[in-house]
Amino acid sequence: ASEERSAKAERMFALMDRFLKNDPISLQNDILDHVEYTMARSRFSFDDFEAYQALSHSVRDRLIERWHDTQIYFKRKDPKRIYFLSLEFLMGRSLSNSVINLGIRDQYAEALSQLGFEFEVLAEQEGDAALGNGGLARLSACQMDSLATLDYPAWGYGLRYQYGLFRQVIMDGFQHEQPDYWLNFGNPWEIERIHLTYPVKFYGSVEDETLNGEIYKVWIPGEMVEAVAYDNLIPGYGTRNTITLRLWAAKPSDQYDMESYNTGDYINAVVSRQKAESISSVLYPDDRSYQGKELRLKQQYFFVSASVQDIIRRFKDAHSNFDEFPEKVALQLNDTHPSLAIVEVMRILVDEEHLDWNKAWHIVCQIFSFTTHTVIAEGLEKIPVDLLGSLLPRHLQIMYEINFNFVEELKKKIGLDYNRLSRMSIVEEGAVKSIRSANLSIVCSHTVNGVSRAHLELIKANVFKDFYELWPQKFQYKTNGVTQRRWIVVSNPSLSSLISKWLGTEAWVRDVELLTGLREYAANPDLQLEWKMVRKVNKMRLAEYIEAMSGLKVSLDAMFDVQIKRIHEYKRQLLNILGIIHRYDCIKNMEKSDRRKVVPRVCIIGGKAAPGYEIAKKIIKLWHAVAEKINNDSDVGDLLKLVFIPDYNVSVAELVIPGADLSQHISTAGNEASGTGSMKFLMNGCLLLATEDGSTVEIIEEIGVDNMFLFGARVHDVPVLREKGVDLKVNLQFARVVRMVRDGYFGFKDYFKSLCDTVEVGKDFYLLGSDFGGYLEAQAAADKTFVDQEKWTRMSILSTAGSGRFSSDRTIEDYAKTWGIEPCRCPF
Ligand code: Z15
Numbered sequence: 001a002s003e004e005r006s007a008k009a010e011r012m013f014a015l016m017d018r019f020l021k022n023d024p025i026s027l028q029n030d031i032l033d034h035v036e037y038t039m040a041r042s043r044f045s046f047d048d049f050e051a052y053q054a055l056s057h058s059v060r061d062r063l064i065e066r067w068h069d070t071q072i073y074f075k076r077k078d079p080k081r082i083y084f085l086s087l088e089f090l091m092g093r094s095l096s097n098s099v100i101n102l103g104i105r106d107q108y109a110e111a112l113s114q115l116g117f118e119f120e121v122l123a124e125q126e127g128d129a130a131l132g133n134g135g136l137a138r139l140s141a142c143q144m145d146s147l148a149t150l151d152y153p154a155w156g157y158g159l160r161y162q163y164g165l166f167r168q169v170i171m172d173g174f175q176h177e178q179p180d181y182w183l184n185f186g187n188p189w190e191i192e193r194i195h196l197t198y199p200v201k202f203y204g205s206v207e208d209e210t211l212n213g214e215i216y217k218v219w220i221p222g223e224m225v226e227a228v229a230y231d232n233l234i235p236g237y238g239t240r241n242t243i244t245l246r247l248w249a250a251k252p253s254d255q256y257d258m259e260s261y262n263t264g265d266y267i268n269a270v271v272s273r274q275k276a277e278s279i280s281s282v283l284y285p286d287d288r289s290y291q292g293k294e295l296r297l298k299q300q301y302f303f304v305s306a307s308v309q310d311i312i313r314r315f316k317d318a319h320s321n322f323d324e325f326p327e328k329v330a331l332q333l334n335d336t337h338p339s340l341a342i343v344e345v346m347r348i349l350v351d352e353e354h355l356d357w358n359k360a361w362h363i364v365c366q367i368f369s370f371t372t373h374t375v376i377a378e379g380l381e382k383i384p385v386d387l388l389g390s391l392l393p394r395h396l397q398i399m400y401e402i403n404f405n406f407v408e409e410l411k412k413k414i415g416l417d418y419n420r421l422s423r424m425s426i427v428e429e430g431a432v433k434s435i436r437s438a439n440l441s442i443v444c445s446h447t448v449n450g451v452s453r454a455h456l457e458l459i460k461a462n463v464f465k466d467f468y469e470l471w472p473q474k475f476q477y478k479t480n481g482v483t484q485r486r487w488i489v490v491s492n493p494s495l496s497s498l499i500s501k502w503l504g505t506e507a508w509v510r511d512v513e514l515l516t517g518l519r520e521y522a523a524n525p526d527l528q529l530e531w532k533m534v535r536k537v538n539k540m541r542l543a544e545y546i547e548a549m550s551g552l553k554v555s556l557d558a559m560f561d562v563q564i565k566r567i568h569e570y571k572r573q574l575l576n577i578l579g580i581i582h583r584y585d586c587i588k589n590m591e592k593s594d595r596r597k598v599v600p601r602v603c604i605i606g607g608k609a610a611p612g613y614e615i616a617k618k619i620i621k622l623w624h625a626v627a628e629k630i631n632n633d634s635d636v637g638d639l640l641k642l643v644f645i646p647d648y649n650v651s652v653a654e655l656v657i658p659g660a661d662l663s664q665h666i667s668t669a670g671n672e673a674s675g676t677g678s679m680k681f682l683m684n685g686c687l688l689l690a691t692e693d694g695s696t697v698e699i700i701e702e703i704g705v706d707n708m709f710l711f712g713a714r715v716h717d718v719p720v721l722r723e724k725g726v727d728l729k730v731n732l733q734f735a736r737v738v739r740m741v742r743d744g745y746f747g748f749k750d751y752f753k754s755l756c757d758t759v760e761v762g763k764d765f766y767l768l769g770s771d772f773g774g775y776l777e778a779q780a781a782a783d784k785t786f787v788d789q790e791k792w793t794r795m796s797i798l799s800t801a802g803s804g805r806f807s808s809d810r811t812i813e814d815y816a817k818t819w820g821i822e823p824c825r826c827p828f
Contacts, residue, residue, distance in 0.1 A: 019065055020061055020062055020065060022062070022104045022107050024107055024110045024114065025111075027058065027107055027108055027111035028111045028115055030061065031051075031054050031055055031112075031115070032054070032115075033058075034054035034057040035050060035051070035054040038053075038054065039053055039057075041054075048117070048121060048122060048125055049125045049185070051112075051122050051125075052095070052122040052123070052126060053185075053188060055095070055112070055122055056095055056126070056188035057188050059095065059098050059102070059108075060188050060189065060233075062102055062104070063102070063233040063235055063242055064191070066235060066240050066241070066242040066826075067233045067242040067243075069240060069242075070240065070241050070242050070243065070826045071244070073824070073826040074153045074824060075318075077153075078318050078328070079153045079821070079822060079824045080153070080327060080329070080330060080819075080820060080821050080822070081153045081155065081314075081328065081329060081330070081821070082147070082153065082154045082155075082330045082331075082815075082819045082821050083154075083157060083307065083311055083329065083330065083331045083332065084143065084147070084154060084155065084157065084332045085157050085158075085303075085304065085307060085331060085332060085333055085334060085338035085341055086136075086137070086156065086158050086334035086335075086337070086338065087158060087159060087299070087300065087303065087334070088131060088133060088136060088137035088140060088334075088337075089131050089132055089137055089140045089141050089158050089245065089247075090129075090130060090131065090133075090134075090138040090140070090165075090650055091128075091129040091131065091141045091245075092128050092129065092130075092138075092141070092486070092649070092654070093126040093128060093129075093650070093651050094126070094129070094189045094232075095122075095123050095126050096123050096490045097485065097486055097490050098235055100237070100485065100489055100490055101148075101149070101236060101237040101485060102235055103237075103238070126651075127185075128164070128649045128650050128651050129164065129187075129189070130164035130180060130182065130650070131159070131160075131161050131164050131165075131247070131283060132164075132165065132283070133283070133287045133566065134287050134565065134566040135373070135480075135565075135566075135674070135675070135676050135677070136335060138650065139334075139451075139480055139676055139808075140156065140158075141650075142481065142482045142483040142676075143811065143812055143815075144156050144234045144243070145234065145236075145237075145483040145485055145486065145808065146807070146808040146809045146811065146812040147234075147243060147812055148235060148236035148239070148241055148242060148243045149236040149237045149238065149239060149241075149483075149485070149510060149809065150236070150809060150812055150813065150823060151236065151239055151824060151825040151826075152243075152812070152816060152821055152823055152824070153243075153821065154243050154821075155243065155244050155245075155246060156234070156243075156244070156245035157245075157246050157247075157248075157306075157307035157310075158245065158248075159247060159248055159280050159283075159299055159302070159303045160247035160249040160280055161280060161283040162182075162249075162277075162280065162282070163180055163181055163281060163282040163283065164180040164283055165180060165283055165285055165608070166178060166180055166608070166611065167180050167647050168646055168647045169647070170624065170644065170646045172624075173620070173623075173625060174617070174620070174621055174624075175608070175609055175617050175620050175621075177285070177611050190230045190231065190247070191230065191231045191232075191233070192228070192230055193228065193229040193230065193231060194228065196228070196229040196310075197226050197228050197229070197251070198226070198227045198305070198310065199224050199225075199226060199227075199255060200224070200225050200227050200250075200301070200302050200306055201219060201221030201223070201224050201305075202221060202222065202223040202224070202225070202298065202391055203222030203223050203390060203391060203393075204220045204221040204222035204223075205219075205222075205393060206218065206219050206393050206394045206397060207220055211354075214354070216351060216354065217350075217351050217394060217397070218351070219347075219351065224255060225250050225251065225253050225276040225279060226250070226251040226253040226254070227248040227249070227250060227251075227302060227303075227305070227306030228249045228250075228251050229247075229248060229306075230246070231246055232245040232246075232247060233245075237485050237509060237510060238509070238510045239825060239826070240826045241824075241826050246307070246310070248280065248302065248303050248306045248307070249277075249280045250276050250279035250280040250302060251276060252273040252277070253276065278295070279295070279298050279299055280299070280302065280303075284296055284299075285608075285611055286611075286612070286613075287566045287568070287610055288374065288379050289379075289610065289613075290379075290380075290381045290382060292383065292387065294391065297383060297387060297391055297392075298391065300337055300338065300340055301344075301392060301395075303338070304338050304340045304341040304344055305340075305344050307338075308341055308344045308345055309348075311329060311331070312345075312348060322349065322353065322355060322359075322363060325363050326363055326366035326367050329367055330819040330820060330821060331345075331367050331368050332368075332369050332370075332371070332815070333369070333370045333371065333445065334371060335371065335372060335374075335381075336370075336381045336437035336438050336441050339370075339437045339438075339440050340392075341368075342364060342368055342440060342441070342444040343395045343398050343399055343402075344395070345360075345363075345364055345367070346360055346364055346402070347394055347395060347398055349363065349364075350398075357401075361405075364444055365444065365446060366446060368441075368444055368445040368446065369445055369447045369449065369815075369818055369819060370441040370442065370447070370448050370449065371448075371449040371450075371451065372448065373451055373673050374463070374673060375455065375458050375459070375462075375463070375670065375671055376463070376671075377462070380437070380438045380463065381436075381437040381438065382428065382434040382436055382437065383434055383435040384432050384433070384434050385427070385433040385434055385435060386432075386433070388435060396435075399426060399427075399435055400427070402426065402440070403425060403426040406425075406426065407425060410424060410470070414470075420466055423466055424466050425439065426439045426443060438464075439467075442464065442467050442471075445474070447475075447476055447818050448464070448474050448476070449476050449477060449478050449818070450475070450476070450478075451477065451479065451480045451673045451674035451695075452477060452479045452480065452673065452674040452675075452695040452697070452698060453477050453479060453697065453698060454693070454694060454695070454697050454715070455477060455674055456475060456476070458670060458715070459475075476818065478814040479674065479695055479698055479806070479810075479811065479814075480674040480675075480676050480679070480695060480806075480808075480811060481806045481807045481808035481809065481810050481811035481812075482679045482680050482806060482807065482808055483807065483808045483809070484508070484509065484512050484683060484803075484807050484809075485509060487654075487657070487679075487684070488683050489509055490654065491653075491654035491657060492534075492657075492658040492684055494534045494537060494538070495534050495535075495658065495800075496509075498530055498531065498534050499515070499518065502517075502521055503515075503517045503518065510809075512803075512807040512809060513804040513805075515801050515802075515803060515804045516801055516804060517801075518797055518798075518801035519798060519801045519802075521797070522794045522797040522798050523790075527797065528790065528797070531685070531793055531796065531797055532789070532793055535658075535659075535685065535796070536556065538658040538659040539556050539661075540659075541655065541659060542655060542658075542660075543556060543659075545655055546602075546604075546645075549645070550643065550644075552631065552641065552643060554602045554638075554641050554643070555600055555602070557638075558599075558600035558601055558602045558638060558641070559599055559600065559601050559661045559662055559782070559783070559786050560602050560604060560659055560660050560661045560662070561604065561660075561662045561663075561664070561689075561782075562605075562606075562656060562657075562660040562662065562664070562681075563576050563604070563605050563607075563663065563664040563666075564605065564606040564607055564645065564648055564652075564653060564656060564657075564663075565677050566607050566609075566610075567607045567608065567613070567617075567619055567620060568613075568616060569615055569616070569619075569765075569766055570672070570766055571666070571667050571671075571672070572666050572667060572668065572766055572768060573607070573619050573623070574619055574755070574758075574759065574768060575666055575768045575772070575775055576603070576664055577619070577623055578734070578737045578738065578741075578772065579772075579775055579776060579779060580626060580630070580640070581626060581737040581741070582733060582736075582737050582776060583640060583779075584630050585736070585737065585740070587635075587639055587640060588635070588636075595639065598783075599786050599787060600638050600640070601639070601640055602641045602643060603640070603642050603643065604643045604644075604645060604660070605643070606644065606646070606652065606656070608647075608648060614754075615754070615755060615758060618754070619755065621748065621751065622741065622748075622752060622755060623642065623644055624644060625746040625747055625748055626642060627642035627643070627644065628746070628747075629745075630642055653677075653680065657680050657684050657686065658684045660681060660686040661686060661687065661786070662686065662687050662688075662709075662782055662786075663677070663678070663681040663686050663687070663688055663689070664689050664690070665677065665678040665689070665690040665691070665693070666689065666690060666691050666712070666771075666775070667691060667693045667694070668691070668693070668712075668718065668766040668767050668771070669691050669692055669693045669712060669713050669715045669717070669718055670693065670715040670718050671766075672693045673694055674694045674695045675693070675694040675695055675696065676695075678690065678695065678696060678699065679695070679699075679803065681799075682699060682799050682800070682803040682806060683803040683806070684800070685796040685800045686796070686799065687707070687708060687709065687785075687792070687795055687796060687799060688799070689708070689709040689711075689779065689782055690708060690709070690710060690711075691710070691712035691713075691771070692714055692715070693715075696710075698806075699802075699806070702802040702804075702806075703798055703802035703803075704798070704802075706795075707795045707798050707799060707802070708795075708799075709778040709779075709781050709782050710778065711771065711774035711775055711778035712775065713767055713770060718767065721767055721770045722767065725761050725762050725769075726761060726764070727761075728769070731770075733772065734769050734772040734773075738756055738759060738760075741755075741756055742756045
């Protein structure tokens with residue numbers, strides 16, 4: 001039968017000459033066909049949005065061809081696969097990224113221009129797929145791009161939220177949240193697989209069933225929903241490989257609730273059925289705060305269960321013996337959010353495949369690799385046992401059994417150290433008995449990954465110390481990275497061409513270490529001139545956006561100083577604001593003649609606050625209050641301008657990052673697990689002003705400490721400084737700016753009181769006070785360097801040249817070793 005199948009595949013490959021052609025005429029025909037037959041618009045009347053949709057459909061057709069070939073090839077070769085499980089993927093837009101990875105951007109641009117359209121203008125029509133919150137979610141997206149490009153047989157699995165991350169609207173300087181119903185106008189980038197569905201069970205009870213003299217557990221569910229697959233195609237660059245990001249949507253199940261239709265209440269039966277869809281309706285907008293909500297747990301199990309069923313189905317298509325499972329399957333847990341996958345695999349192997357417990361356990365221990373993204377214990381997920389027991393009764397039993405076995409083993413190793421045993425237990429006893437998802441993940445995974453070297457050191461010393469001492473070899477780090485395809489080639493085409501010109505090759509797009517070749521030209525006046533011109537054009541683009549958005553005209557001679565990321569106290573946007581207030585205060589108190597020496601600045605900030613995070617929302621309001629005052633002070637003029645970029649998202653980042661001169665990554669040391677924004681700025685030749693936190697330590701190693709502006713307490717200083725506090729009599733500058741806010745200099749005195757309280761002596765947990773002096777010095781050093789444009793440009797070139805290590809290609813190669821997978825490159 002398999003021979004017959006491959007003969008059929010052979011015949012299909014022979015039909016390859018009917019593949020879509022990529023010359024401009026063929027592209028035009030295809031686009032116009034989609035206008036007429038897909039969009040059902042007349043070819044004589046369609047607008048930019050319809051043109052974008054038709055264009056996307058023609059790209060989608062080309063993706064599908066390669067995707068089919070890749071999937072058939074994977075099936076034929078049957079390599080070990082990697083399954084990347086993540087509750088969040090921040091994909092952003094797909095059009096430009098797809099045509100660039102397919103290598104047909106220029107052909108499309110030409111085809112469109114003959115039709116009277118501009119590629120860039122149509123690309124702007126696309127909305128973001130924002131199925132995630134921040135760094136963790138964008139990391140998943142970058143890693144998918146690298147997995148495809150490096151030819152790995154990989155699948156991403158996640159949830160198809162109908163509402164992505166909320167839209168941020170600013171009214172009177174306050175953040176408001178609006179729903180992001182992103183599917184309203186259709187989504188050409190997904191393929192609905194109506195027949196690819198799995199049932200997912202909830203609630204109910206567990207009963208014993210005897211079969212051939214053995215007793216098995218049977219879960220009788222109380223509710224059942226259907227998971228429908230939506231495939232998003234991820235093309236690699238410079239390869240035919242196109243892999244799958246499979247997102248699940250919830251639909252009412254046909255199988256289960258026939259009962260209710262016989263009770264007579266037809267209308268209510270339909271209405272309650274429809275509720276099933278709410279499982280995949282909305283993304284939780286909290287970056288790293290865990291609330292123990294039932295819907296969230298349902299989302300986690302829903303996507304995990306469908307994915308695990310799909311993975312096992314694919315394995316069973318080609319294999320009959322589960323002993324081979326670890327040779328063919330690796331699962332990656334992106335944080336603890338998908339950790340129920342461990343228990344789901346155990347349940348299916350034991351209850352449905354009828355493997356004995358020890359055998360199933362042995363398999364589970366070989367397939368899971370877990371990455372943690374947090375630093376602090378409070379950030380670790382906990383599932384209340386009551387909630388779990390009611391929603392997933394069988395899973396709770398399995399967790400108890402895993403935990404019992406683990407604790408018994410542990411006792412043999414460490415003796416009856418009850419404090420330690422209770423710290424390491426998967427089950428937390430206490431006011432609310434809960435499951436510690438991280439402990440579950442560590443116990444059941446072969447590897448625990450940190451996201452930077454510093455992060456690994458921190459978790460070894462703090463949150464996971466007990467586990468590290470038990471299993472030191474499990475603990476590793478894979479420093480995060482970002483994809484240069486999106487973060488240079490798509491977002492900064494002119495820099496991209498300049499790099500290729502000077503390196504004499506485009507090979508760096510796949511082999512990013514080649515960027516180091518720029519080092520030898522860092523001081524070359526010709527490169528410097530071209531580099532500055534490219535940067536100027538990008539600044540212009542950003543300035544136009546700022547003006548269109550806010551009406552504010554900013555000077556291109558000013559230093560564009562940017563901080564864009566989620567708003568968090570530990571990321572210290574407040575330190576940035578207080579620094580700006582200090583700068584304003586200095587300008588105001590200066591002799592008029594001295595003002596000529598001030599380096600003009602445009603301070604740009606962007607980011608969303610979690611809807612329930614009061615202090616973060618106050619930081620946004622404070623920015624606007626300070627901006628209102630300074631931007632309207634004609635005395636200051638172009639010397640200082642403040643810009644808030646509303647609704648910060650992936651495509652806004654693509655515009656802002658290439659236009660930034662300086663970017664800030666100023667978290668209190670020991671708080672940012674890695675940070676990935678800094679890597680995007682680095683690739684684009686933006687200088688960093690940063691603390692020694694997360695991956696910054698490794699960036700310093702690559703570009704040298706002299707090529708950035710460093711300041712602030714180090715990790716080991718932090719506890720000492722927290723203990724000691726800062727004497728505000730000594731730290732006069734800090735006391736003064738906080739007092740200005742407190743006294744209502746920017747209005748909203750009462751509203752800002754609680755925000756000011758967070759940095760009072762003795763309460764200043766994130767050490768804004770003690771780092772303030774160093775921050776101002778680093779800012780002054782940036783000013784001084786900016787005046788010396790030759791030096792600044794050299795540092796800028798060296799930043800790009802040293803950014804290669806921070807490509808997600810390198811991260812994925814690191815992971816591939818842990819997963820034990822090899823490339824599987826589709827030959828056509
Ligand atoms: C998130 O975006 C990150 C960590 C989390 O625990 C959650 Cl829930 C969300 C971030 C880290 O804060 C950041 O330092 C890191 O670069 C990123 O994950 C990707 O690892």
